[in-house]
Amino acid sequence: MTPAGAPTAVAAQSRASLAAREVTLLDLLDRLLQGGIAIHGDITLAVADIDLVELSLSLVVGSTSLLGGTPTRGRIGAGRP
Amino acid sequence: MSVYLYAIAGAEAEVPAGGGLHGASVRAVRTPALSAVVSNAEGAESLTAESDLWDHELVVEQLMDDNDVLPVRFGTVLGDESEVERLLVDREDELKGALERVAGCVEVSVRAAILAPSNEHDTERPGSGTEYMQEALRRRLVAEHLSESIDRSLGPLARESRITPSADAGRTVTGAWLIDRGRLAEFRDRAAQLNADTEYAELVCTGPWPPYSFVGAGEG
Numbered sequence: 672m673t674p675a676g677a678p679t680a681v682a683a684q685s686r687a688s689l690a691a692r693e694v695t696l697l698d699l700l701d702r703l704l705q706g707g708i709a710i711h712g713d714i715t716l717a718v719a720d721i722d723l724v725e726l727s728l729s730l731v732v733g734s735t736s737l738l739g740g741t742p743t744r745g746r747i748g749a750g751r752p
Numbered sequence: 753m754s755v756y757l758y759a760i761a762g763a764e765a766e767v768p769a770g771g772g773l774h775g776a777s778v779r780a781v782r783t784p785a786l787s788a789v790v791s792n793a794e795g796a797e798s799l800t801a802e803s804d805l806w807d808h809e810l811v812v813e814q815l816m817d818d819n820d821v822l823p824v825r826f827g828t829v830l831g832d833e834s835e836v837e838r839l840l841v842d843r844e845d846e847l848k849g850a851l852e853r854v855a856g857c858v859e860v861s862v863r864a865a866i867l868a869p870s871n872e873h874d875t876e877r878p879g880s881g882t883e884y885m886q887e888a889l890r891r892r893l894v895a896e897h898l899s900e901s902i903d904r905s906l907g908p909l910a911r912e913s914r915i916t917p918s919a920d921a922g923r924t925v926t927g928a929w930l931i932d933r934g935r936l937a938e939f940r941d942r943a944a945q946l947n948a949d950t951e952y953a954e955l956v957c958t959g960p961w962p963p964y965s966f967v968g969a970g971e972g
Binding site for chain 2: 690699701702703708
């Protein structure tokens with residue numbers, strides 16, 4: 672039997688996991704596109720182009736509201752979402 | 753054949769078992785001192801999907817399980833394996849120094865969002881220029897206070913830390929910490945405690961990440 676409060680709890684849970692996923696993706700983007708060892712010289716930079724930049728911007732814009740009220744801690748995004 | 757570069761590690765590092773970008777098989781290019789984990793770069797001309805990011809990240813994370821690792825910036829392609837070898841030889845001292853710096857460590861992120869004050873839902877009323885300036889100042893002061901509070905609480909657990917002021921008008925504070933692997937649980941606990949103690953902001957901790965923020969040229 673489903674407790675009366677379950678639907679709300681489930682909705683809250685899925686909001687929290689969405690937020691966790693998006694925060695993890697934002698952290699991933701920050702690191703992969705701005706961090707890491709930069710190799711200069713006779714190399715070609717493959718294109719990490721506009722799609723990812725747009726993704727990054729939309730996540731930054733969304734992150735404040737996503738974070739608010741949905742505390743998530745610990746290891747999230749252990750792998751491919 | 754051009755090659756895609758994921759990470760650099762010590763000479764003895766074993767090649768991760770899983771596939772790389774678009775399932776490409778991953779191999780190591782080795783010198784006596786170092787190894788670079790690479791795959792053929794076919795299909796790496798256009799890296800625009802979220803799954804591409806995870807393909808790269810998972811190779812580095814697998815390598816990190818058993819090795820100190822220098823993650824390479826996403827999207828780095830070299831002409832062929834001999835160029836990779838030359839990179840490892842030419843920058844050997846620098847790369848070994850970078851590996852020493854992160855030895856035994858992982859990176860952890862804390863992202864904090866400053867919550868709106870309770871009266872801020874009153875947004876339908878157009879604010880004056882003065883109110884706008886006051887609000888901008890308040891946000892900046894809150895962000896500074898939060899940065900100091902985070903640094904005071906988490907800094908002592910880390911070997912190094914970098915706290916970045918927000919790029920979005922004082923709404924967030926982002927930090928990266930380089931911590932010994934053994935202190936991960938302690939760090940998370942303290943971050944959770946800080947989150948509970950900080951009423952005006954919400955903190956989220958992610959990781960362990962490869963040390964992207966602590967590998968020299970990638971910082972900044």
